[in-house]
Amino acid sequence: MSGPGDFEIGIGLQSDKRAGDYARLGRLAEEHGIDVVSVFGDLMYQPPIFPLLEIAAATSRVRLGPACLNPYSMAPYEIAGQLAALDLASDGRAYLGLARGTWLGEVGIAQPRPLTALAECAEVVRRLLAGDTSGFAGELFSLAPGTALRYPVRRARPPLLIGAWGPRGAALAGRVADEIKVGGSANPAMVPVVRERLRPGAEEAGRSVDDVGIVLGAVTVVAADGAAARARARREVAMYLAVVAELDPTAEVPADLLTRVKAEVAAGRDDAAGRLIPDDLLDLFAFSGTPEQVAAQARRLIDAGVRRVEFGTPHGLTDDDGVLLIATEVAPMLRKAAR
Template structure:
């Protein structure tokens, strides 16, 4: 059966995360994720708060980044989350975007991800024979100085790339494409994966006022469309449109940028509209090969209403 997840931006108070996590778990939601985007709060704050008030849902960062955070730090945060959640954590890793804004280069992404996975799991498993990769090293006898709940929490790798997907297939329990609701992209990635489950996530805005939901979604999508549109070879988005959109976003005029997003593009990069419309778009993604759909921030015109409508009116349509 297809799994359903919610993904949250890391910009809220601990109390808000607790309330949203409790609401999500009261519905038929399987996974709660927290983004690890540039200049937002580290996801571990929200995840630990969610772990405190839930008993069933899986929890993880989508995703930690081994360019900005050393694998031994990721291992420590993963171990803490797995302990706090009584074994419900997953390890999410991705190359990420926008790190050039803080002077971090991102060469050799596959090597970075491969070695990060190796170092994290070696530390979690308590291996002490050292590791000498091209990027990361562990001296002999280096180990975590505390007990871990599980040596190998499940792995998710986020990517759009064909080569990274090939590397991740079989190694990762899940491979995630973020920022798309395009069935053509989903079907293409599903064909590349022989072993790993496919996760698809994107901005989500659901409301009984479908027009208002779509307008809000356009504003949200405008912030990342210039990045993901270049990754989707099945869609030709005019370059001048992306340039104008990016300029408005940079100038802090996100609503004006969103107004430039055509309806047909919105439906390829977001779940937006009434509960029936969002469910229909999610069903198309599932039919194309997604094993898990992850509905992303902001969920609705307000966080609380969005989580409620997804849990009460969208998820039941997908379980039928």
């Protein structure tokens, strides 16, 4: 379990911005002590490699990575290549996030055997970066003997993050990953659940469960006007509440509330949907309010043993204002509390 001072603070950026915006936000985060900058790999947004390379060129300290790529829309050898490129561009600061991917049916991509796909993708990436030319014969992916990258790599083993909620995905992370990310959660009660779900895989691999850092990340809206921040967060959470509520075994969400929220969202009434979400439920699935409120939420996660808290988009009433408040007010509060 992480100690009280053993944690990282991250921000997660949506890849919907213009060239130059990522460099500015990355510099802002780094200058004010943020540890990790992630870029989401969501369907129909810009591929994360473009923002990440821009941030790499504009920074010198923060860790960087996509959260997450998937082995269905991108072949494992290409994932290895993008990771190698980012690690070179950042001088060894890259990490790789892998997940099964969401909504790929909308672009006609099937997702058979997701755990096998993730495990084999991780193995192919590992072998390519390590220069292992012995070959790999998996059930979904393979490497012919002698296959190798034809360019230099910065590190043979950049850190691997697996994005997962469920027991089988967490067990895989326990076996092969450095971190597991539970996306869409700000719930401290999930931390011991995730730790126990990691345990079978960690024990199978002869590792300690504490070798795998737990990352929780969610929609974040921080502003001096706490009420406005929470109102915006409610709208954001309403759009994915039905999905994450079913994934969290510790959350007791009335079925009739979910039905009403989904109906309002389907009708395009996001404000009305958000108003249905009570404060205690909002705090399970988003960081929101004043800097003091958001820091208190994050502190509860750190106290529960999270290794990294990731503050996700939209960050604030504007991206720049939110990232600035996270970096200059929320992060210092957390660091001060840890001392």
